[in-house]
Amino acid sequence: MHLKSKLGGAAAAAVLAFGLSTAAQAQMKVGFVYVGPIGDHGWNYQHHQGLLALKKALGSKVTTTHVEKVAENADATRVITKLASTGHNLIFTTSFGYMNPTNKAAKRFPKVTFEHATGYKRLSPNVSTYSARFYEGRYVVGKIVGKMTKTNTIGYVASFPIPEVIRGINATYLSAKSVNPKIKIKVVWVSTWYDPGKEADAAKTLIDQGADVIMQHTDSPAPLQVAEKRGVYAVGQASDMRNFGKKAHLTAIVNNWAPYYLARTKAVMDGSWKQQDTWHGFKEGMVKMAPYNSAIPAEVVKLAEDTRKGIIAGTIHPFEGEIRDQSGKIRIPAGKRADDGLMAGMNFYVQGVDGTIPK
Amino acid sequence: MSVDWLIPAILTIVTAATPLVFAAVGETVVEKAGVLNLGVEGMMIMGAIAAFATAVSTGSGFLAVIAGAGAGLLLALIFGVLTVYFQSNQVATGLALTIFGLGLSALIGHSYVGKTFEGLAKLDIPGLSDIPVIGPLIFGHDGLVYFSVISVIIVAWFLNRTRAGLLVRAVGENHDAAHSIGYSVTLVRMGAILFGGAMAGVGGAYLSVAYTPLWVENMTAGRGWIALALVVFASWKPWRGFLGAYLFGGITIIQLYAQGMGVEVSAQFLSMLPYLATILVLVVISRDSAKARVNAPACLGKNFHVSV
The missing domain is CATH 3.40.50.2300 (Response regulator)
Incomplete structure (x- = not known):
């Protein structure tokens, strides 16, 4: 653990402590x-x-x-x-x-x-x-991976079975399925957010079992690198990971916190800060897509971009009914959209995803 | 069920086990000499960054491994000087070494995040490596894998069959006796500590230039601690340590394959399995408590001081 602070800050604090500050x-x-x-x-x-x-x-x-x-x-x-x-x-x-x-x-x-x-x-x-709303990014990615896979198998390196991760798997599957009815998704849970070696092993496993596009909900670029080495595709997580595998990196879902941090800091400074619960996506710029790989055909890029724009415009929603869970029970009725409460607590796989969620 | 996945699975197991083999074998020698160095994680991560930095700037895998060993050795030198010469507490110094290694590697590695390296070349013997099944399994690894096996053979032979090995064990069993008949406890221990550091460094190098050829902070992710545990559960025997490393690596990988095949067992249970099975097996094969006591170096963790 490292505590790093700007020296200037210490100096400023000292000035304040002596009551010599002239700043209002x-x-x-x-x-x-x-x-x-x-x-x-x-x-x-x-x-x-x-x-x-x-x-x-x-x-x-x-x-x-x-x-x-x-x-x-x-x-x-x-x-x-x-x-x-x-x-x-x-x-x-x-x-x-x-x-x-x-x-x-x-x-x-x-x-x-x-x-x-x-x-x-x-x-x-x-x-x-x-x-x-990272799931919006996963929904855009789903269109790309659904079109890019030749084996119709997506390999998914997952961390822990919490709603955040499950929602990502479901969003990916629903989106990929909409452009490729034969799509299969294989999920491997590694029980860690960060262990490059284990993440790489999981990616190798999935590729050995027929996946030709690797997605991940863990934090290191190791799965992407394995994909590059094995000559399959992958999608980066959290930041643009292009440098770790130029050929494999289809795109990445990028978390962009800067605008929010700036807005909230300014709000505290001018006294307008109020308690709130924020869940921002593409529209507010909190989620972004990294540049698309040139190997993706133009029409697929267009499909992905149309999806992204549709989500921003509100004409597309990743969880729009009818959506059933694995047991066939209708979770989101036809014509309805999942509300934030349902999405925040999502603890079921949608119909078509194989395997069970670890309990 | 097809067995096409079996060969790649075994290859993955080998890469998962190799860094543990290096670190565990090195630490076995250190502990046999009566020193408990808990800094394995720190020495591994320093080996990893030194190797990766060297690999990126020279493009040579061989130099990278040497640099990794050198970095581990340097860190071990700090530990050795502090514990052997200045009599500092081994547990505290070892823990500090780990924290120091993790921090320093992050600092050095800052500018290497995002760089890439081709990775260590795999052995490719025309003819032999192409034999189905046996080819990839026996002749298809990178050099370090063979080196890890050779190092286990050499260390086992050294500890049990050579006079120098006997001296290392003697120092670990009873440093006063070894000292009283004229051997330098200090030199033997320093030698063992440096060897352990170099091996941990090579284990770290394996991670950053062969296993996942990249640098990210904290990439050892606890492997140094697993190696430490393996040494104890293997009752300080190099071959058992080797077996333990492969068992641990093997079950880690097999549980991933099982998940991919849709085996209906809880993922949390499967994640626990490598630890559980490795401990169980090693405890069972070392279950004779009288023998276990004989195997545990009697002076483990005790500092030596000429105070007569």
Whole structure:
């Protein structure tokens, strides 16, 4: 765990401490807590890109602190409390497991503002939650992989059986199925967000079993690299992973937190911050697509782009009925769209996905 | 059921087991000399970044492996100087070494995130490597895989059949006795620690230039700790450590294949299986407690100081 802070911030704090500050507004201090290393080139890397964008946009008006590799246990409570007690006005906690520590700290520090990513608990008025509609990206990707596969088999490296991941599998399958009725999806659970070796092994397994497009819901570029080596396609996760496999990388679903971080920081600065639950997608720019591989035929790129534009315009919804689960039960009736509650708690595979969700 | 997947599965198992073999065999020698170095994870990750950086800048897999061994050795040197010469606590120093290695590798590796390397070349003997089944299984690996097997043979032979190996064991069993008959406990232990570091470094190098030829922070993901556990459960015998590494790697991969084939067993249970089965098997084959006590180096973890 590394605590890095700009020296300028320390100097500014010292100035404030001596009461010599001439600036009318207090220095804005923003803290970020990451669950893994910035260098994962995935989830944490993208949050850090948000931090960098914030610094670039606001310059000397803001001081940032980030703490990496904070375990989702008592460590998190300690780190969040430390940030809150050292003058940070706004703290972003960027992993699901920080939900309870964040709410605990929020109760203790009512004057500090907290933003928790991917959670749903807002127990004090100074906690907001935010997440991105990654499933929209997976729905666009589904059209591409459904068209690009020759073996009609998608290999899916999955982390943990939580709604977020299950929703991604379902969105991919429904989309791929709509352009390729013969599509099969093979899911392998690796029970980790980050273990390059194991992720690579899972990708090899899936390719050996006939998958010729690899998707992943884990954070390292290892599966993509295996795909490149074995001459099959893959889709990047969280950030543009092109460099790890130029031929294999069809596209990537990119998490773009910068606009949100900027908006919320500004809101705290001008006093307009209010508690809210944010779930943004393509429309607000929180989810983006990386450039499409030139190997994808133009009409498929057009299909993907039309899908993306349709989602933005509201004419397409990834979970539009009729959708049945594996047992054949109708979960979303014809003509209806899944509401956020159903999507946030999705714990079933849609009809056509093989295998069972680990319980 | 087709067995087409069997050969690729075995090849994947070999790559999963090899880094563990290197680290476990190295640590076996260290612990046989009476030193407990918990810094295996840190030495592996330093080996990984040093090897990857070298591979990217020189393009040579051979140099990369040497650099990996060198980095592991350097870190082990720090550990050795602190524990052997300055008498620091081995457990605390080892843990610190791991944290230091993870942090330093992240710092050094910062500019290598996103770079790529072709990966270590596989052995390709015209004729032999093309034989169906046997060709890929025996003649289709990269050089480090063969080296890992050879290192187990050499270490087993060294510890049990040579005078120098006997000396290492003597120092681990009773350092006072070894000292009193005129052997340098300090030198023997330093030698063992450096060897262990170099092997852990090669294990790390295998990860970053052969297993997944890329650099990302913390890419060892706990393999150093697994290697440490293997040493104990294998009751400090190199061959059992080798078996343990393949068992662990094997079950990890087979459970992934089982999932891909739609076997209806909970994924969480399957993820636990490698740990469970490896521990069970190794405990069972080492179940004779009298023998286990004989195998455990009596001076393991104790610092030596000439205080008479």
